[in-house]
Amino acid sequence: xxxxxxxxxxxxxxxxxxxxxxGFSLKNFSERYxxxxxxxxxxxxxxxxxxxxxxxxxxxxxxIDIKNNGHVDALLKLxxxxxxxxxxxxxxxxxxxxxxxxxxxxxxxxxxxIEMDLISDEPGIISKHFGYECGLCLQxxxxxxxxxxxxxxxxxxxxxxxxxxxxYSSDGSED
Amino acid sequence: MSVIKKTLIALMLVxxxxxxxxxxxxxxxxGVLQQASERQIQFTSFRSVPVDLDNVPLKRAVKIxxxxxxxxxxxxxxxxxxxxxxxxxxxxxxxRPGQGxxxxxxxxxxxxxxxxxxxxxxxxxxRISVFSIEGRYISGFRLRNSNLYSLPDALMIDADQTIIIxxxxxxxxxxxxxxxxxxxxxxxxxxxxxxxxxxxxxTGKLAPGPGNSIIHFDAxxxxxxxxxxxxxxxxxxxxxxxSAVKLNAILSEKPGKVNNHSVMSFILWSDFCMDSQGVLYxxxxxxxxxxxxxxxxxxxxxxxxxxxxxxxxxxxxVLNITCDSERFAFFTRNVDLFIAEIKHKTR
Numbered sequence: 001x002x003x004x005x006x007x008x009x010x011x012x013x014x015x016x017x018x019x020x021x022x023g024f025s026l027k028n029f030s031e032r033y034x035x036x037x038x039x040x041x042x043x044x045x046x047x048x049x050x051x052x053x054x055x056x057x058x059x060x061x062x063x064i065d066i067k068n069n070g071h072v073d074a075l076l077k078l079x080x081x082x083x084x085x086x087x088x089x090x091x092x093x094x095x096x097x098x099x100x101x102x103x104x105x106x107x108x109x110x111x112x113x114i115e116m117d118l119i120s121d122e123p124g125i126i127s128k129h130f131g132y133e134c135g136l137c138l139q140x141x142x143x144x145x146x147x148x149x150x151x152x153x154x155x156x157x158x159x160x161x162x163x164x165x166x167x168y169s170s171d172g173s174e175d
Numbered sequence: 176m177s178v179i180k181k182t183l184i185a186l187m188l189v190x191x192x193x194x195x196x197x198x199x200x201x202x203x204x205x206g207v208l209q210q211a212s213e214r215q216i217q218f219t220s221f222r223s224v225p226v227d228l229d230n231v232p233l234k235r236a237v238k239i240x241x242x243x244x245x246x247x248x249x250x251x252x253x254x255x256x257x258x259x260x261x262x263x264x265x266x267x268x269x270x271r272p273g274q275g276x277x278x279x280x281x282x283x284x285x286x287x288x289x290x291x292x293x294x295x296x297x298x299x300x301x302r303i304s305v306f307s308i309e310g311r312y313i314s315g316f317r318l319r320n321s322n323l324y325s326l327p328d329a330l331m332i333d334a335d336q337t338i339i340i341x342x343x344x345x346x347x348x349x350x351x352x353x354x355x356x357x358x359x360x361x362x363x364x365x366x367x368x369x370x371x372x373x374x375x376x377x378t379g380k381l382a383p384g385p386g387n388s389i390i391h392f393d394a395x396x397x398x399x400x401x402x403x404x405x406x407x408x409x410x411x412x413x414x415x416x417x418s419a420v421k422l423n424a425i426l427s428e429k430p431g432k433v434n435n436h437s438v439m440s441f442i443l444w445s446d447f448c449m450d451s452q453g454v455l456y457x458x459x460x461x462x463x464x465x466x467x468x469x470x471x472x473x474x475x476x477x478x479x480x481x482x483x484x485x486x487x488x489x490x491x492x493v494l495n496i497t498c499d500s501e502r503f504a505f506f507t508r509n510v511d512l513f514i515a516e517i518k519h520k521t522r
Binding site: 153 | 252253254271272273274275280
């Protein structure tokens with residue numbers, strides 16, 4: 001495309017944003033806010049069979065494509081933050097879900113010292129349960145201790161996640 | 176002298192004084208008050224305000240505003256609106272990050288309506304949250320526009336209590352109802368006319384103008400558009416050689432020559448404000464700290480008045496500006512806040 005007019009420049013910027021923001025979601029955030037996520041069982045490669053969302057905990061779900069380095073970086077950042085939270089005895093459960101083979105994910109866990117739950121969801125059952133069927137885009141969901149959805153984003157912003165974790169996970173906070 | 180000659184001279188004077196300036200409001204090269212320093216705004220003092228950073232952990236302020244001798248600072252990264260005194264003491268924080276009621280997600284603008292309600296626009300989620308002046312959450316709603324990719328950037332409430340939104344990727348300026356329903360476009364890509372259809376509006380900013388008009392500022396090109404209540408539009412700007420060269424490079428057919436590739440570097444003007452007399456002030460966005468911040472001034476009719484260096488601010492890039500009848504405030508990239516008292520104002 002040649003930049004013959006300012007409008008073309010705008011369209012190029014929009015297209016660039018769309019392609020670089022891989023997890024761009026078209027869903028209406030506000031309509032999903034407060035909806036209760038029904039529990040489903042899954043098998044974590046770290047802790048074995050778990051209930052998703054974990055009851056009476058703040059849950060953060062990270063949907064990633066492990067072939068994407070940016071997504072792996074996001075997983076590592078979230079894992080690092082999870083380790084800090086656990087050190088301070090916060091009542092949280094961080095779960096990453098990837099449509100990939102168990103062997104591949106196990107290698108990822110060993111190579112990067114991942115402590116948060118990581119689920120191999122190759123058939124896509126859990127992803128479908130959450131309404132996430134893309135498989136290629138980054139998505140983060142956070143539920144409060146009543147399993148109500150409080151955050152749904154295609155962008156990993158640790159500052160917002162930190163503030164939400166503070167607000168919803170500790171005793172005496174919003175329930 | 177005959178009556179005919181007198182009439183002809185009068186007509187010529189009208190033509191020179193009225194018609195010619197009106198046709199030349201874009202790219203005005205010389206300020207009409209550039210040499211009349213006594214008629215320019217005079218700052219008596221520049222003082223750096225020590226902000227209480229424990230309670231006001233500013234990261235990226237996007238708008239500052241004076242209201243009732245307090246200063247309101249909206250931070251898009253912290254997703255909070257801070258209220259501080261003119262001495263920098265923290266008073267309260269309004270809003271918080273998140274997606275629920277009273278939460279904000281990357282807010283880009285706020286406006287304090289005459290009924291003392293604060294409207295805060297979350298750009299990415301296209302939501303407007305309404306708070307009382309004390310910070311109590313009142314209501315919230317989403318902007319409903321058929322253009323999925325529009326990115327609301329700025330808002331204001333006009334005299335009819337309707338919401339005016341600047342959205343660079345949709346209609347440049349549009350009118351919305353109190354429930355977020357889209358009513359009508361006010362300034363569109365093809366409808367500008369006076370700006371030659373070249374308004375980019377990558378970062379639009381809004382302010383209520385004199386006589387129920389709306390002032391839209393295109394921070395990319397430094398072009399103001401005044402939208403009158405009757406729908407009449409007037410575009411005006413001044414000539415800024417540095418900005419013009421950079422803009423031409425960006426819009427040229429070989430954009431690879433431009434060294435800075437980030438979109439932020441394309442934004443050539445920082446912010447603008449309007450004082451109680453309708454004089455508009457804007458700051459070009461310098462590319463280095465060594466550049467002296469310079470204030471440009473226009474009359475409410477669009478005539479370029481003068482430019483004035485801000486001597487009290489050195490080695491800083493000013494990002495935000497606001498003013499009231501007694502003072503100006505400048506917020507810099509180094510998270511420094513300066514307040515300048517005004518001695519005398521012209522026009």
